[in-house]
Amino acid sequence: MEFRDLRRQYEALKPEIDEALLGCASSGGFIQGRHVAELEAQLADYAGVEHCVTCANGTDALSLALRVWQVGEGDAVFVPDFTFFASAEVVAAQGATPVFVPVRPDTYNMDPEALEQRIERVKAEGRLRPRVVLAVDLFGLPADFNRIIPIAEANNLLLLEDAAQGFGGAIGGRKACSFGHIAATSFFPAKPLGCYGDGGAIFTNRADWAAAARSLAQHGRGASKYEHTAVGLNSRLDAIQAAVLKVKLKAFANYELEKVQHIAKQYTEALASAVVTPTVAEGFSSSWAQYTVRFANCSKRDKVKQYLAAKGIPSMIYYPSPMHLQPVFADLLRADKELESGWASVKACLSLPMHPYLTDQEVTLVANTVIEALNE
């Protein structure tokens, strides 16, 4: 069994994917072009946002947003403590300071109350200027934007949605990638919507920000190709990736998203009495980038992981360390009780195989093996 079986997906979509790949090869157009423009329109339409600008990867997408807003030295950016490293890396790379916010143990997403407290603390300290809330849609579940948006507004902060894992999630009728003033996503192969390499995109309703991001992704180009109005990046999505993504977006919207929701439901029914299963609050919908369960402690978790591995079932620890314990951020932080207890409340996590091509039998096998491991 594979953790995320991309070969099964290829087999299911083979005729269309092959046509897309060979079409690109024979067209001789590899950078930008028709496929990229069509994909951007389709993505914007899917997310319900005016503008989509693709780029080379999800990390660049986050960076482009911060660059558009000229976030830099002296700026505080509020980042959840429990996320993939890139969410905080892009902040530090701009010279700004990430301020880590504990996550909630039920959703693994930024705790809105803790966010409010940290904003107040930064204001009271007066050393940094609060600028951006960078909220992550972890494991596919949108952050608690019903509460985070008013907090950002009340404090005059920009909201950057890290939807690298969130594409396809929703709150009410509103889709992930539409909650931030700018949202960023990733098309890394293992994400909910993945390509055959690296890729990313930003989403926004602001035409000026979309134009600035497009310029920055092309070396800060001005009105013509060799006129530069800013120092930017070389961050483009390949035509081949766009062609593949057009095929995959169709499958994602037609049946893949529904399929992972069915699988998550099956897992939860089988496992809810044995482990802590994911909480999806009323009105929220996850795209199940990961199906993550939690155990009483890490030694139980590790025992289950080993037991699964011995039976040929892969599982992953997302993430083995929170941001505040990353060596690179060591000089940023003093001892922080809330971050420590926030981390303690989520650390015994394990992500189980999750992708739209798992069979019902496989899901049952994984769930039964977890329970078997606990009863060992």
Ligand SMILES: *Cc1c(COP(=O)(O)O)cnc(C)c1O
């Ligand atoms: C994957 C990921 C990123 C970075 O995306 P890349 O395309 O790998 O650069 C950023 N944030 C989160 C939460 C991610 O999971």
